Amino acid sequence: MTIPRTQLVSPDITAYYHCVSRCVRRAFLCGEDQLTGKSYEHRRYWVEQRILALAQVYCIDICAYAVMSNHYHLVVHLNRQKAEQLSDREVIIRWGKEHQLPSLILKYLKNQTTNSEIQACRTIIYLWRERLYSLSWLMKEINFSIAKQANQEDQCRGHFWEGRFKSQALLDEKALLAAMAYTDLNPVRAGIAKTPEASEYTSIKRRLDLLNAAQAPRSRLFPFVGESSHKKSDGIPFRLIDYIEWIDWVGRQIREGKPGRIDNKQPTILIRLSTSHPDNFDLCTRLERKRCLWVGSSKRLQVVKHRLNRQRLHGLSI
Structure with missing residues (x-):
């Protein structure tokens, strides 16, 4: 049975969401067409810039993103408090x-x-x-703009995106960490990049590039504020250096069915993240399980089930 979008996306339940939007057909409409050899790589830049531009308009913070050849991932924070204070x-x-x-x-x-x-x-x-804090409106305006540009370039009409976007509610910090890592490591897992810092059109590469820039511009990404911060709406509740190490660790693990990983010959990052590595790695591998619409601890899933008055909840317990 179809679940209403108002239940899938509710700021009263959680402010964090993982979204995926895919192109129609199986063509590489944002990358390189393997049949004709024509490159559409520049469209990945379109998507990235559109995401960053709308982040300055909407009260929706961008935690992580990855623009692939025929789909993109987005992890966001719905900042309703910010919108209400305007x-x-x-x-x-x-x-x-x-x-x-x-x-x-x-x-x-x-x-x-x-x-x-x-x-x-x-x-x-x-x-x-x-x-201004509606996830549906943000995704609609990202996708509409890109579809219009692509159709004009191809001199054609019709759908560019495959239906509405898919979303997962991230109910706690562990789920948020897993979704961000899953998103930032998409190019590595797909075998199109050897390391996160070489992963084009991803939030992790943008964050690392800005760290190395002499005069860094505004990142337009939701900042890391550290676990000691009690104002979670002001930023991601982890330290950036810890997250970078976490990405490096997860990226080195062999994932069944995925060809890519970070080569163990690559230099390691020595700072360790305090959370349990095996548990979180397992969550990363299960994040896109079919019918998984809510991600969080069993306790949080029960709270959502009771709040939505549902007999069954298609969630992933962590």
Whole structure:
């Protein structure tokens, strides 16, 4: 039975989600077409830049991403608190970066509206505020833009993406860590990159590149704030150096059915992550199990099951 999107994505349950969106057919519409030899590699850059651009508009933080040849992964944090703290004018400015503002809102900005018009404007602004932390709206605007560009380039019409995006709710920090590692290691597992730092169009490469840059620009990614931080909405609750080591460790493990891994001859990172390596590696290998829509501890899964009043929950217990 189809599960409503309102139950799959609920900020009241968790703010973290792992999303996947795939191209139609089995063609490499973002990479290199093996039949014709034509390269569409530049479209991976389109997707990456679109994700980073919308991160500046939406109150949705980008934790991790990986743009592959025919699909992309995205791990996000829905920052509803940030959206609710924006003033009405800030909401309008954000929404206006990507959308044409109606004349009524333009009058509102110039303080030229009547009392009845002000109420109408506030209704519109309320709707926009909710959309600024809506995962469905973010994914829609990423995919629509890329599909439009690709169809114009190919001089064709029709679907570019394979239906709606798939999502997994990440119910705790362990699930978040596994989803981010799974995402950042996608090129290594696919055998198209030898190391995370050589993985093009991934968040881990972007973070590492910015660390090495003399004058680093804004990363536009959700920052790591460390496990000691109690303000989880301000960043990812791990230290960046620990996460880098964790990626290195997981990437060296042989995964059944996947050709790629980090060669053990590569230099190791010595700092160890305090969480259990075997448990988390096992979770990474099971993350895309069919019908897995919620990821978290058994206790958290039971809470969600009770909250949604469901008899059965298609979740992955960790």
